Amino acid sequence: MTAPAEHRLRAELPEGDEKRRSVETMFDRVAPNYDHMNRVISLGLDRGWRRHTLDELGLPGGSLVLDLACGTGDLAQELTDRGARAIGVDFSAGMLAASNVSTPLVRGDAARLPLRDAGFDGVVSGFALRNFVELTGVFSEVARVLRSGGRFAALDATVPTNPLLRIGNAIWFRGAVPLLGRLLAHDAAAYSYLPRSTAYLPPPQVLADALGEAGFVDARHHTLLGGSVLVLSATRA
């Protein structure tokens, strides 16, 4: 998709309070099928992407790590399995209720975290950046709750820059995924929103610069699966 097409798509998506409400209610709605649909949509690859993101975090066992916008808590559980002390925060009561992980998950807004300053060694976030209403405010909150030298790592769905891979990505995410959402989760609206919502995600360098402005150093980014998955990491100054 060309940049103007991406811009047009974004103009059709909700912003501000309307986005916040629609994201929360949509995740409440899809929660019961979320884990299963994740595996289907990613062809089971999401587990490897999550492990890769935790490798990027690079923290030793025993570290206290926040899973930001944890959903049903897959990353939080993977952290616990690796010996970290993890907690998750998400604003969707439905996603938290659908979770069956052993890690504590609490309800809260990423833009106003109910957590003390500098208490965490690390923060991770999976597939949530594009769902936040205001990314700079969220990055400030992540900076606030991390100790100096603490690590942040996030992954999210994005669109490849290579034109051929963009076509493959569009066939799967904009064609097959909404169809699978209709057939398997009976929710075509949610599963057509999910791929369209990549239009919210700023370019990687803009994200890295925003992390710098929020108080991070050494912001890095790279992609997986031919540019369909973005991995972002940085260190709290």
Ligand SMILES: C[S@@+](CC[C@H](N)C(=O)[O-])C[C@H]1O[C@@H](n2cnc3c(N)ncnc32)[C@H](O)[C@@H]1O
């Ligand atoms: C695509 S899901 C990802 C869930 C999980 N992190 C994962 O890797 O599967 C996006 C999550 O972000 C949450 N979310 C979006 N905006 C939020 C906010 N402002 N505060 C807390 N959670 C938020 C949604 O409720 C949803 O659970």
